[in-house]
Amino acid sequence: QKEVEQNSGPLSVPEGAIASLNCTYSDRGSQSFFWYRQYSGKSPELIMFIYSNGDKEDGRFTAQLNKASQYVSLLIRDSQPSDSATYLCAVNLRGYQKVTFGTGTKLQVIP
Amino acid sequence: SAVISQKPSRDICQRGTSLTIQCQVDSQVTMMFWYRQQPGQSLTLIATANQGSEATYESGFVIDKFPISRPNLTFSTLTVSNMSPEDSSIYLCSVTGEVADTQYFGPGTRLTVL
Numbered sequence: 001q002k003e004v005e006q007n008s009g010p011l012s013v014p015e016g017a018i019a020s021l022n023c024t025y026s027d028r029g030s031q032s033f034f035w036y037r038q039y040s041g042k043s044p045e046l047i048m049f050i051y052s053n054g055d056k057e058d059g060r061f062t063a064q065l066n067k068a069s070q071y072v073s074l075l076i077r078d079s080q081p082s083d084s085a086t087y088l089c090a091v092n093l094r095g096y097q098k099v100t101f102g103t104g105t106k107l108q109v110i111p
Numbered sequence: 112s113a114v115i116s117q118k119p120s121r122d123i124c125q126r127g128t129s130l131t132i133q134c135q136v137d138s139q140v141t142m143m144f145w146y147r148q149q150p151g152q153s154l155t156l157i158a159t160a161n162q163g164s165e166a167t168y169e170s171g172f173v174i175d176k177f178p179i180s181r182p183n184l185t186f187s188t189l190t191v192s193n194m195s196p197e198d199s200s201i202y203l204c205s206v207t208g209e210v211a212d213t214q215y216f217g218p219g220t221r222l223t224v225l
Contacts, residue, residue: 032212043203044154045112090154092212094118097142098169099214103153 003027004091004102010106019076021105023089026070032092033065033072034099039085048074079109113138113206115217124194131190132220134204139184140208141207144214145177148201157202160187194224 005024013019021035032051036044050072051055062075071099072091076083089102114137127157134143145157158179166179175192181187191198201221207213 013216034213043201045207046213046215049210049213097212098144098156099212100156101154106191 002025002102003093003100004089006087006089006102006105008103009106010108010111011105013079015081015109015111017078017079019079019083019107021074021076021087021089022108023072023074023102024070025072025089025091025093027093028067028070029111030067030069030091030093032072032099034040034090034092035061035064035074036090036101037062037083037085038088044088055066076107079107081109081111083107084109112209113140115204115205115206117217117220118203119220121221121223125225126195128194128203129190129192130143130190130194130222132202132204132222134187134189134217136185136206137142141184142173143181143187144205145179145187145189146203146205146216148203148219151202154203155218191222194222196224198222199224 035048037047038044048063050065051086054061061076062074086104088104090099116135117134143160146154148154156169157172159170160166160179160181162181178190199220203219205216
């Protein structure tokens with residue numbers, strides 16, 4: 001079982017819609033959860049992090065964490081073509097400094 | 112967040128040679144990390160570099176192949192030794208952020224081995 005799993009996509013949404021990106025993780029002791037955005041040919045950019053169960057909102061982005069279900073998601077409201085990128089979920093596993101990345105979900109926002 | 116630069120941004124190298132990649136940060140950071148991202152793949156951690164101690168390598172990566180230096184709190188190098196085409200990849204350094212466990216990435220070095 002992969003430590004961090006994401007659907008590779010592509011996930012296509014029309015401009016203005018809500019994009020929902022999902023991630024599951026295997027270690028129940030995981031403590032920190034991150035979403036990175038990576039444009040083609042660029043390095044990953046941290047856009048959200050969440051540590052506690054529930055929702056965390058930042059502008060058009062909402063991160064949702066459910067530790068009981070070992071599930072973290074990212075919602076992007078009012079999706080724009082500029083949101084088209086690969087979104088990487090990352091998890092800090094218990095007892096380690098390192099962060100483990102999922103394989104990413106490619107998002108396409110259609111004008 | 113810290114400003115991170117990497118040199119070179121890209122290189123094309125011959126099989127059997129070595130390349131040293133530099134990572135420079137504009138502020139002092141405790142931990143620096145080196146990742147590899149192969150085409151179409153996610154990020155794989157190579158090693159963690161702490162100032163004043165040996166780097167900690169992940170499973171599948173060895174010091175002879177990927178020697179790392181960390182001479183101070185703002186600089187690190189990763190050398191890719193005795194390169195083969197399988198080493199063609201993007202190499203990224205990252206540093207810890209002010210908020211616990213966050214990491215910020217440099218722009219990456221795109222390496223092609225012929």
